Amino acid sequence: MFIRYKDKFPGLATLWDEYSCFQERLELSAKQLLLKEGSHARYYYAVEKGAVRAFLISASGEDKTVQFFFEGDGLSSFESFMREVPSAFTLETLEPTVVIRIPREKVMDLLSQLRSSPEYMDILLYIFSDRQIHYMQEFVSFLRDSPLQRYENLIRERSFIPQRVAQHYIASYLGISAVHLSRIKAKLAGR
Template sequence: MERLRKIIEEKIDISESDWEIILSKLQYQEIKKKDFLTSTSAIENKVYFILEGVFRLFIELPEKDVTIDFGFPNKFLSSYSSFLMQQPSVSCIQSLTTSKVIFITRNDLYDIYKETTAGEAIGRLFAEEFFRYKSKRELSFMMESPTERYLNLVKEQPQLILKIPQKYVASYIGITPQALSRIRGKI
């Protein structure tokens, strides 16, 4: 919980009384490898903070799954549009490793908005983090080659990238596993 507090306090001042309220709303969960946090058509009710492990956010299409995101330690994760709009999720979140998370439910987050002075700023922090990441990802598809996208992922998470099956990495950067093998061979 202290790691989460430190990350939040890098951007927001939180009083001790506010932190006590926030702490009372946070929950801890251990997730087995291949377990799902969110499934397609379920309404997302939680925002997660990853303590340990790697997650894959993907969309199930008739012909294949498309990986749209990975979740790594010290990052927030959610099917955020479903969380905000309370509509069925179009994506799934699956743990690729044994993992540990802290989460907050939507109702508890809204209670924090009402009960603390830092609550609205925390909500804004979640929204800005999700927006910043999605914008960066969209720009990478418009401005970078698959090789550059792969190298950026390796640079961001050099140890954890080894725990992700190659087919998911390839899907994430928008190429086939064979094309990823060629890129890796050249590097």
């Protein structure tokens, strides 16, 4: 939520740094869980190095990747984190990853402290509108675009993902099978 926006809002950077004594740096191997579906989100994470995915298991038992997070991204199961309800998804590292984690209660303290800042509303509106725009673009693309178009969008907007993320996770994220993704990649290679 905060780490990506520290440069844009200097007051936020100062407050984040004030909370450094509550931040824990974790070095994790690939395939480690930060949060399990059904658990309560007790931490906010900032990715210093590495990659994390958010996924859920569908009613049919399929693993569905919802989002990828990389250096500079902040993450948690926000509904679980903010409302103290069970998480709808799991957070898992995809490669050796370093995260900074801060306990929920300290993030809530930080938000309380931010309320006294004149730029508080600007910060919150910017952060939440930025995320909302991103998720709406993905949602609209998922409804409107073909799998080929969704893959092309992914390559255009985040070209590093295919080099860092296993094909079956990308296929899951795009809502297709790994075989279908292989066909798409072959088609693009033949252009």
